[in-house]
Every structure is written in C-alpha cells, then in structure tokens.
Amino acid sequence: SAVISQKPSRDICQRGTSLTIQCQVDSQVTMMFWYRQQPGQSLTLIATANQGSEATYESGFVIDKFPISRPNLTFSTLTVSNMSPEDSSIYLCSVESQWGPSGGYQETQYFGPGTRLLVL
Amino acid sequence: AQKITQTQPGMFVQEKEAVTLDCTYDTSDQSYGLFWYKQPSSGEMIFLIYQGSYDEQNATEGRYSLNFQKARKSANLVISASQLGDSAMYFCAMREVWSNQGGKLIFGQGTELSVKP
Numbered sequence: 134s135a136v137i138s139q140k141p142s143r144d145i146c147q148r149g150t151s152l153t154i155q156c157q158v159d160s161q162v163t164m165m166f167w168y169r170q171q172p173g174q175s176l177t178l179i180a181t182a183n184q185g186s187e188a189t190y191e192s193g194f195v196i197d198k199f200p201i202s203r204p205n206l207t208f209s210t211l212t213v214s215n216m217s218p219e220d221s222s223i224y225l226c227s228v229e230s231q232w233g234p235s236g237g238y239q240e241t242q243y244f245g246p247g248t249r250l251l252v253l
Numbered sequence: 254a255q256k257i258t259q260t261q262p263g264m265f266v267q268e269k270e271a272v273t274l275d276c277t278y279d280t281s282d283q284s285y286g287l288f289w290y291k292q293p294s295s296g297e298m299i300f301l302i303y304q305g306s307y308d309e310q311n312a313t314e315g316r317y318s319l320n321f322q323k324a325r326k327s328a329n330l331v332i333s334a335s336q337l338g339d340s341a342m343y344f345c346a347m348r349e350v351w352s353n354q355g356g357k358l359i360f361g362q363g364t365e366l367s368v369k370p
Contacts, residue, residue, distance in 0.1 A: 134300075166356065166357070166358075170296075175362050176346075176358070176360045191357075225298060240286055240303060242300070242348070243300060244290070244299075246296070246297045247296045247298070
C-alpha cells in the first residue's frame with residue numbers, strides 16, 4: 134500500500150494570504166488527486182495532477198485559485214490562493230494503487246492524512 | 254451522471270453487534286469500482302474495502318464485508334462485532350473504470366456511526 138504524507142498537518146491563516154500544501158508519496162504514481170472537504174461535508178475533487186502536464190480541474194475550481202505543481206512522480210503541491218474564510222476545509226491528496234492493504238493485488242485509492250486549514 | 258447516496262446520516266450500534274451501512278449508486282458505466290472509507294475525528298481517510306463491478310464474490314476484509322447487489326445498485330458495508338474504535342464517519346465512493354476522468358472518486362454524504370459500550 135502507498136504511504137502518503139502531507140505538510141502542514143494544520144494551519145491557521147489570515148484572509149488574503151496563500152498557503153501551499155505538500156503531498157509526498159513513498160512510491161512513484163502516475164496520477165495524484167487533490168480533494169477538499171468543507172466542514173460537515175463530503176469530499177469533492179479539486180483537480181487531478183499528472184506528472185509532466187497541467188492539472189485537470191473540476192467544475193467550480195480554477196487554476197488561479199488552486200495552482201498545482203507536480204514536479205515528479207512522488208510529489209505534488211496545492212496552493213490555496215488569496216484565502217477567505219470559505220476556504221476553511223480539510224485538504225487531502227490521494228493516489229491510486231493496485232496493491233491493497235494486505236499486499237495483494239487490489240485496486241484502491243489511498244489518502245494522505247489531510248491538512249486542516251482555518252482562515253480567519 | 255454518477256451519484257452515490259447514503260441515506261443514513263447517523264447510526265447507533267451496540268458494541269459487539271453487527272451493523273449495516275447503506276450505499277446506493279447510479280452510473281451508466283458497466284465497469285466501475287466501489288469503495289468504503291472510514292474517517293475518524295482526526296480527519297484522515299482510511300481505506301476499508303473495495304468491490305469491482307465484475308467481481309462475482311462480495312469483498313471481505315477482516316470484520317468488514319461489502320454486500321454487493323448489482324441489480325439493485327447497492328453496495329452496503331457490513332461491520333461485524335462492532336468495537337468502540339469503529340465510531341467514525343463512513344463514506345461510500347465510486348470510480349468509473351473506463352471514464353476519461355481517470356481515478357476520480359465520487360463520494361456519498363457519509364454516515365456517522367456511533368458504537369455504544
């Protein structure tokens with residue numbers, strides 16, 4: 134199974150500032166995904182990040198607000214720009230894997246521990 | 254369009270009893286995957302179990318099993334012998350295998366499970 138780490142784990146930011154969230158995977162993966170979970174809500178995909186190409190954004194999310202970098206096959210960053218209190222959420226990155234938790238072949242998608250962001 | 258529905262916002266279960274969390278889905282694709290995740294208060298998303306649309310047998314992982322009824326488009330999660338540590342939010346999610354959207358997961362609204370001692 135893939136092991137994913139995120140930095141920072143949490144942050145409190147002032148409105149109008151930007152925060153960059155890092156996601157590191159312990160193995161090479163083709164696609165990485167960034168999700169947002171607003172308070173009390175489910176997860177919504179922000180964008181898909183492929184190495185060597187521009188990220189693909191979902192409806193309602195734009196590159197100017199959520200720029201993404203994917204410099205190699207194990208790392209990605211998501212920046213939340215010009216933040217407002219509405220951006221207060223948990224941001225999670227995830228990767229696909231063909232190996233299940235027990236090590237056998239199983240399609241799955243693993244998530245990082247998340248970044249809790251509070252914008253004041 | 255894909256859609257996942259979890260109709261139980263909250264559930265209670267007595268410790269050591271079994272509980273079923275409901276999930277129905279809607280897709281026009283023939284090939285898809287269904288996932289269940291657990292999210293404790295810490296916020297992390299913990300993968301529990303996966304069922305492929307062409308898998309003939311219901312998936313099982315330890316105390317977790319997935320009751321997959323393809324004709325009804327339901328993928329209920331069964332947790333046997335509930336433990337206090339099972340108290341968390343549970344999300345059902347779906348992925349269309351051959352979609353040009355890659356590995357995008359669509360999530361349900363979640364069910365909050367509380368295990369009583």
